[in-house]
Amino acid sequence: MGESIAAVIQRKRKNKNRLAQQSMGWLTLAAVMLVPTIIAALFVRAWPILCSKPLGELLFSTTWHPMKNSFGFYAFIMGTLWVTGLAMIISVPPSVLTAIYLAEYSSTRTRSLVKTFIDILAGIPSVIFGVWGVLTIVPFIRNYFAPAVDRWLGGIPLFQNNNPTGYGLLAGGFVLAVMVFPIIISLAEEVISAVPQGLRDASLTLGATRWQTIRRVVMRRAWLGVIASIMLGFSRAFGETMAIMMVAGNVPQIPYSIFDPVYPLTALIANNYGEMMSIPLYDSALLTGALILLIIILVFNLLSRLAIVRLVQRD
């Protein structure tokens, strides 16, 4: 071999580089394939029940008796939808207003301080939100809020109080709303701040007030991003498990009042999966629940991420 030492080293370095590139590339591909893999795994395990029951029965039947071989998810799906919907109603107005305040009005120092606190709120584990809900929100609803609302608005079924425990839709919705605050605020603040300064300057020069500028110029440009941040918050609330199962009451029924207990899909899975595997199709049914949950969340997530990617490219 007439190869010099320098050439050997050169070749080795080149090979190492190529090897690194290839293995890192494959690893990246594997990570990208993780979501499809999770869907496939859930689908395979859900297959037995999808074969033996029509999808319409699974989704729209209210009878949940695993022992008697009936698996209707309707009450759980409605439980999740109600509690998430209520959480969004509670959480969107203050979150968006806070985001606008941080992006448009606050001084740099205030903004960084508030954002620090928002980050801390985002980092609190969901079980802690649950403990807080049990200790403050549930007793407050039970002792003060529910009786008062029932007295004044009890004629309307939506505000009737038939639940003496305090655990239920409103408690769940409120705790979820607090968990969603930091997600909507930090993302919406980012999108609103990203609106080019020139647009604001032009509007202000024309004599518009600051608020007029925000409403007619800034928000008109940023609304898609704000919607995306709300959708991201929605998908987070939709999949939340620990906090919600601690305060929602977990009674499988379709709620008629904001004080009724609900049983969200995530709580159903967390309470039952891994046990009672001896009942045929039970495991399959619970994983069907997980699959439904995941697909809804992925759709919302993907839409909002794509909207954000488009916005970033525009500005």
Add this chain to the structure above:
Amino acid sequence: MNKITPKIEEVIYKVLMLASTAVVLSILFLILATVIWRGLPALNLAMLTQTPKGGYYLGQEGGILNAIVGSLYLAGGATMLAIVLSLPIALYLQVYIPHTRQAEWVRLAMDVLWGVPSIVYGAFGFIILIWLGMRASLLGGIIALAFLELPIMVRGMDEAIAMVPPALKETSYALGANKYETALKVILRQTAPGLLTAVLLAFGRGIGDAASVLFTAGYTDRLPNSLFRPAASLPLAVFFQLNTPYPAVQERAYASALILTFIILVLSLITRQLTTRLTTHIIR
């Protein structure tokens, strides 16, 4: 004349915005205050240094050392596994395929993965365990948590590496170093604090998550002693103790919640310190 002038409208909205911000912040303080106020009286040395003795869940002697150690093992193991997987991905994005459409797609996939709820990671982890013929164990919990931490870490590292000035990479290439050598010897060294921030963020997420370890790691009153046996965790200790009907045990749930919150706050404090230092590039 009861037409709302622009001036008054602005004042109204400004008050609403300030009120919203105040509400959001005061809820954070209310949560922290509740956890401290209810947790502190129940906290004692035995909680931190003992494992549950017989009759612990009826209010007898013992502590939650099993859950503290279990959580550190679970989150520590998961974080290590996640580093091994995330670092090459982040480097690949920034060094081998920077500014490409593929990189954007990978980032989108990671963001979507971030959105997968932890209960689904738990179910998926359990499916893997059954497939491997294993039961709920420390290893199972580590795997499920590593999946949970992966997207957080990849995106954090990705962003940290993106902050390396392009001139530095170009200098390295100009000196004849190839991409692998540049990644290993220049970029890793320059971004160490940023990478550590991402690692701590993921660790914090891992140690606080309950739904993903519920089926995969199980729960035990013993200290974790094998990868193939169940391991306890702090969030689940909070959850299980709160669900008992005995007030004395529920008190301990509050104390456990305080311990968990304390760990999370310390982690976020360290992260913040690192972030302020991140802005100054260290060229040695």
